[in-house]
Amino acid sequence: MTTLADTLRALPDEALAALFRLRPDLVVPVPTDLSALAVRAQSRVSVARALDGLDEFTLRILDAARLTRDEDHGETSTESILTLSAGAARRVDRAAVRSAVDRLRALFLLYGPTESLHVVPGVDEVCSPYPAGLGRPAAELDPETAALVADPAKLRRTLLAAPPPARAILDRLAAGPPVGTLPATAAPGEGAAAPVSWLVDNRLLVPVTEPSGLAGKPTAVELPREIGLLLRRESGPLGPLRPTPPPVAGAAREPKAADSAGAGQAMEAVRHTEALLEQLAAEPAPVLRSGGLGVRDLRRLARGGGLDESTTALLLEVAYAAGLVGEVDLPGTVTARNGADQQMLPAAGYEGWRDGSLAHRWEHLARAWLTMTRQVGLVGQRDDRDRPITVLSAEAERAGVPAVRRAVLDVLADLEPGTAPGPDEVVDLLAWRAPRRSLGRDTGQREVLAEAALLGVTGLGALTTYGRLLLAQWTAGDTRIGETGDDPLGVRPDADGAAGGGSAAVRALDALLPAPVDHFLVQADLTVVVPGPPEPTVAAELATVAEHESAGGASVYRVTGASVRRALDVGYAAEDLHSLFARRSRTPVPQGLTYLIDDVARKHGGLRVGSAGAYLRSDDEALLAEVLADRRLAPMSLRRLAPTVLTTPHLVGRLLTALREAGYAPVSEDASGATVLNRPKVRRAAARGSVANRVTDPLATPRLSTPRLLGIVEQIRRGDAAARAARRAPSTVRGAGRPGGAGPGMPTAHAHSQALAVLQQAVRDKALVWVGYVDAHGATASRLVRPVSIGGGYLRAEDERTEMLHTFALHRITAAVLDE
Structure with missing residues (x-):
């Protein structure tokens, strides 16, 4: 019987290269010879990987091959498979069966001529013991x-x-x-x-x-x-056969409408993510000792953002995967509630992300979602020990999730633009395309559709134009070995968007989103309306001078006395605030706003606070007298040191707070009397990289270029030739060191001198030579090598088969014969 190794050995180089392109795992690492390649091609792991990519119909045809094997030689034929497949109630096209057989032969799950096909043994080990669901005879x-x-x-x-x-x-x-x-x-x-x-x-x-x-x-x-x-006389021996994938009759959407709906949802996803991170910045969440955030913190964040808990968990997981959130260790003397010694808060790269355009920010999140190995749908469920799975905990880690996302989005990408299939149709199609991979993953596939809608990758159930571009860019970013310009480490050079306009997905989304505005509308009730997404500078200015009230297509802020005082505390002067509102507002600045700014500015700094415990000074003696007589400040224990100076045993911060709560507008000063600008302190976790910067799909295999494939074929053939030649070593070499053929022994003096002369000549001529030697265990062996040098009692030579340098002790060499 012809073995698989013999079949592979008879293939031309182009056919072997085609096999490696279909099954790249066979050359990672490169096998030493064709026999090793045949062993690997029949192994359980490699066969299972090949079977995982087969559709339902091809797997049924493989079952037909298993069922039609004869008992004596284990052979079948294409005609036998066609005969068994023809028994279906709905006649199956013979061309479809032949095509499936050809695919199985190309993958070398079947090998041999069409009249005597063999199934590789690994198939029976990996597949069900009951082919096509039929029992034993x-x-x-x-x-x-x-x-x-x-x-x-x-x-x-x-x-x-x-x-x-x-x-x-x-x-x-x-x-x-x-x-x-x-x-x-x-x-x-x-x-x-x-x-x-x-x-x-x-x-x-x-x-x-x-x-x-x-x-x-x-x-x-x-x-x-x-x-x-x-x-099964009605359905056929193999059961119902579906040579073609099930049709998808999804609802037809207008592509522009789907893009617009998706763009709106993308903008909401970015806005909600920023709001959640701002909540974490204001009140960091403690990290549980088991990892992740607690249920109470998740509910607090969801309530503050006006979201449900599942959406909040998704956005937090995506933000963490994108490197926007991280853990920070608390000082040794500080312990958060629940005994946690870490807190979750925005990472160092958060400001850079927040200052980008909406499309760039969305792309950063979407890439992280595509590649993160987190199944968010598990949050809230119970693990094997009946403990709740919390957001960002290790229990939600699933290595195969990126492959599930890719498979689901590939289904949507293969449809006509604007087609919105139902979840059942997507699950059914995936079950046909890759039954082994889809088994037990229907829940995860439905979760992917829901998450894609929440993030704006899909709109009205259809894949958006920019989502299609993002998916194509992600697929093209897989690791390629041997291609010019690709990083062998798998780092995506465009993970954060190319310079000068970003990626195609960013440009497509930018065209759908409203243009950022650099102005706002100030109304008589001191509300500030931003008619669109604000530019980063406008958003930063409003965050300082006004209180945020609501968000959406138009953001609403309100100017209050406290917000004006906060702006003055960080360094604004009254003239700066008047100039800011006059420059940015497209409506006349209300007189009430002007009065409010002037009134707060007039009072601001009238009192000066320094450290004594703390002291309070003012050039206005009447104002100090008023403060001293104010009963609300009695707990501060104020004492007059001079007509313009009061002191308190309490610290500066507490005095400032008490004065502001009593309606005064003090400012802090340093020892020289200079005003101390009170900018809010921002804590950030250490910078973290996004998972989108690296390929994380466990099913992704290296794509080898044709020259590299042919080079691998040449290397394997050279190793195979050397291995086969090693089994045909000259008898003088194989028998050396065995006196009378009785067993191993050390060489005689005459044989040793002859071998040394042959080796010295081989070093000069750089020729191949067969070397017989006795190893450390007393066993004789032979090897085809190319001598490099002789000295110090040792021979150094290169093995032709492994291309490795070996060292042989000269006193153990039994014979040396030049290779002919």
Whole structure:
């Protein structure tokens, strides 16, 4: 029988390169020879990886190949597979079957000529032991059942006599898998065991586990293959076959409408993310000792942002993956509530992200979502130890999630623009495209659709234009080995957007979003309306001089006495505030705002606070007298030191707070009397990189260029030739050191001098030479090498097969023969 190694050895270089392109895991690392390649191609891991990419129809055809193998040689043929597939109720196109067989042969899951195909052994190890859901032949299970199936008329009468409950069990097992269990607690012939007992008694089912009599011990029964084939007479031996993917009849949306809806949701996602991070900056959340944020903190953030908890968890996870959130250690003497010694707050890169355009900020989040290995849908569920899974905890880590996102978005990308399929249609199509990968992942696939809608990747259920561009850019960013200009470490050069306008997705989204505005509208009630997304400088100015009230398509702020005082505290003068509102406002500045600024500025700095405990001074003696007599300030224990100076034993911060709460407008000063500008202190976690900067898809395989593939083929063939030649070493080398062929021994003086002369000549001529030697265990061996140098009692030579440098002790060399 021709082995797989012999088949691979007979292939041309282009065919081997094509195999490596389809199964790149075969050359990571590069095998030493074709025999090693054949072993790897039949291994469980490599076969499972190849099977994971096959669709439902191709896997059924592989099952047909397994079913039609003869018992003697394990061979099948394309014609046998066609014959078995032709039994389907809906006739299957023979060309589709041949195409599936050709694909299996290209992947070398089947090998050999079409009339004698072999299934690689790894397929039986990885796949179900019941091909196409059919059981084993009756002859392997029970002689009496075999006699029953050998009599077609008797078998048909027995099936027709089966009670309805028993027939329902047969139909269920015939659909696959063919094995069922029955609890041993059920009494034979009663309840659920009654129809099974009838089937066993009439030899239609065969017990494959002897009843033990122990309570709760299940008894397994198996439906023989011949009976399963008879019950499938309407659907065919392989069951219902779908050569083509199921159609997707999703709702048709106008592409512009889908893009507009998605862009609006993208803007909301960015805005809500910024609001959540601002909440964390104002009140950092403690990190649980087990990792992640607690349920109370998640609810607090959700309530503050006006969001539900699932959306809040998604945005926090995406922000963390994007490097916008991080942990910071608390000082040794400080402990947060719940005993936490870490807090979660915005990272050092948050300001840079916040200052970018809306489209750039969205792209940064969307890339992180695509590549992060976090399944957010698990948050709120229970783990194996019945503990709640919290946001940002390790229990929500799932390595295969990026592949699920890619598969779901690929389905949407393959449809016509504006097509909005339902979740059931997407799940069904994925189950056909890759049944092995999709098994048990339907919940995760539905979660991907919901998350894509929340982040604005889809709009009205359809993939947006900019989402399509982002997906194409992400797919093109996979690691390529041997391609010019690609980083072998897998770093995406455009992960944060290219300079000069950003990526194509950013430009497409920018065209859909409203242009940033550099102005606002001041109304008579001192509210400030920003008619669109504000520019970063406008947003920073308003954050200082006004209180934020609401967000949306138009943001609303309100100017208050406290906000004006805050602006004065950070260094603004009254003239600066008047100039700011006059420059930015498209409506006349209300007189009330002018009065408010002047009134607060007039009072601002009338009192001066320094450190004594603290002191209070003013050039206005009447004002100091008023403060001293104010009962609200009695807890400060103020004392007059001079007509213009008061002191208190309390610290400066407490005095400032008490004065402001009493309606005064003090400012702090240093020892020289200069005003201390009171800018808010911002704590940030250490800078973190976004996961979007690196390929994280565990299913992503290196794409090799054609020259690199051909180079690998040449390397393997050279190693194969050397390995085969090593097995044909000259008899003079193989027999050296074995006197009379009795066993290993050390070389004689004459043989040693001859070998040394041959080696010295090989060093001069740089020729290949066969070297026989005795190893440290006393065993003889031979190797084809190219001598490099001789000295110090050692030979240094390069092994032709492994291209490695080896050192041989000269006294252990038994023979040396030039290679012919």
